[in-house]
Amino acid sequence: IAGITQAPTSQILAAGRRMTLRCTQDMRHNAMYWYRQDLGLGLRLIHYSNTAGTTGKGEVPDGYSVSRANTDDFPLTLASAVPSQTSVYFCASSEAAGGNQPQHFGDGTRLSIL
């Protein structure tokens, strides 16, 4: 079934550890996004990529990095996790950046930093 796959589904991590959240899509979408979702707040954009080989910073990029080596994969790395990064992380993709292109979401990764 076509879509977006995120891994892991959930993770408990000690503060200070490095963690990579994986995201793979098989829809050949050009644009991909990473969001975090916290209770009482809207989805906040962390990083995005409009096409393979390019990335950009969103609203809350500090403490996170991304890469886009190919069309399908868009991993998100926390270099040194802190408790404030406890959140639900969603990866999304769209056919192109902008206009009437809806974003399609993965099932999310629930991350707890202790």
Next chain:
Amino acid sequence: GQNIDQPTEMTATEGAIVQINCTYQTSGFNGLFWYQQHAGEAPTFLSYNVLDGLEEKGRFSSFLSRSKGYSYLLLKELQMKDSASYLCAGMDSNYQLIWGAGTKLIIKP
């Protein structure tokens, strides 16, 4: 600044109609999206408006007034499975989505 406002929670009765309002302020405007999110699940796309007026899709309709910075999502013939959060998101001049915190809709039998 950029901002999306929508009510935190609404309650409605099965079979009835409910309107969820959203006001937006974005730097530039490239459309307004509505998504549905069931608890513990991913958001799923419902509708997109970029021109003024009403877009109808089955039981769901979405309205946009660009001059007022206002949109609403109308849900008719409510079913229990419509219990979910409804997210309003405006697309700014950089084609980034600015999201509201969501409206939790509770359907009572």
